[in-house]
Amino acid sequence: MSAAVPQTAQRFAERGQAQYRAGRYQEAVEAFRLSLMIEPARPAETLLLASALELSQAEGDFLGTARYAAVLAPLNADAWRLAMHGSLAARRLAAAEREACRHLVLSPGSRDGWIVTARARFMSGQAEDALPALGHARIAAPEDAEIPQALARCLFRLGRLDDALAEIESVEAEGAAGPELAFLRARVLRAAGRMEFAAQLLDQLQAVNPDFTRQRKILELTVTVACLRGDGR
Numbered sequence: 001m002s003a004a005v006p007q008t009a010q011r012f013a014e015r016g017q018a019q020y021r022a023g024r025y026q027e028a029v030e031a032f033r034l035s036l037m038i039e040p041a042r043p044a045e046t047l048l049l050a051s052a053l054e055l056s057q058a059e060g061d062f063l064g065t066a067r068y069a070a071v072l073a074p075l076n077a078d079a080w081r082l083a084m085h086g087s088l089a090a091r092r093l094a095a096a097e098r099e100a101c102r103h104l105v106l107s108p109g110s111r112d113g114w115i116v117t118a119r120a121r122f123m124s125g126q127a128e129d130a131l132p133a134l135g136h137a138r139i140a141a142p143e144d145a146e147i148p149q150a151l152a153r154c155l156f157r158l159g160r161l162d163d164a165l166a167e168i169e170s171v172e173a174e175g176a177a178g179p180e181l182a183f184l185r186a187r188v189l190r191a192a193g194r195m196e197f198a199a200q201l202l203d204q205l206q207a208v209n210p211d212f213t214r215q216r217k218i219l220e221l222t223v224t225v226a227c228l229r230g231d232g233r
Contacts, residue, residue: 006038009035009039009042010035012031012034012038013032013035013044014029016030016031016052019031019146021126023051025052025055025056026052026056028048028049028052028056029049029052029060031051032045032049042072043069043072043073046068046069046073046110047069047073047078047079049069050065050066050068050079051082052068053065053080054066054085054086058085062089063083063087063089063092066079066083066085066086069080069081069082075106077107080099080100080103081112081113083103084113087099088116091115092122093120094120096119097116097117097120097121099116100117100120104117109140110140111140111141111147114140115150115173117130118137118154119150120153122157127154128158130154134147134154137150138151145171145174148168148170148171148172149184151164151167152164152165152167152168152188155167156187156193161191161192164218165189165192168185179208179209182201182204183201183215185218186205187219189201190219202216202219
């Protein structure tokens, strides 16, 4: 191989790194692709390409690139993190859970790893198994208000309505708010038979955001607690 070839690949790699640091992820994608066309087996650039693809939401095989990064650098926790994100986005849930496990072996305190594990289990109908993973996520990131909300959804799916309300109240006490949280509270209240309180919340949501009109109609057409818990939203 000519000495100019690795030098050219390195120049494109350095250009990609500069664009990545500047937050110009689409330009970084193009530079890393050029570098890897010249020298395909460059672990650092493959990992950065996968990350830039994710951050830019660029067209391209993000999942394939992320998995190749993990092949080139199997002891790199970030490579497995990107792979698990790609698998989850593609709804390859068993693969996402396996990749999250490998990520967690390398980074046991990763909030991200436990969240992906929980989401993969929840989405595959294993809400009971998602609970322990969410517990680990809470330990890893105790200030993250999204985790108690995820716990509330999981407990709701399992029919543990009082526990779900307690989780919602805990994040509200910490200052969390927003229409999605309010809608979740309304769903739990309705499932618990507290129709008046649920209706008040839904009235408020609908007044602020008419988009909730359709969601309310779907919710109010649901007649059983089991259906309410099984609603995919």
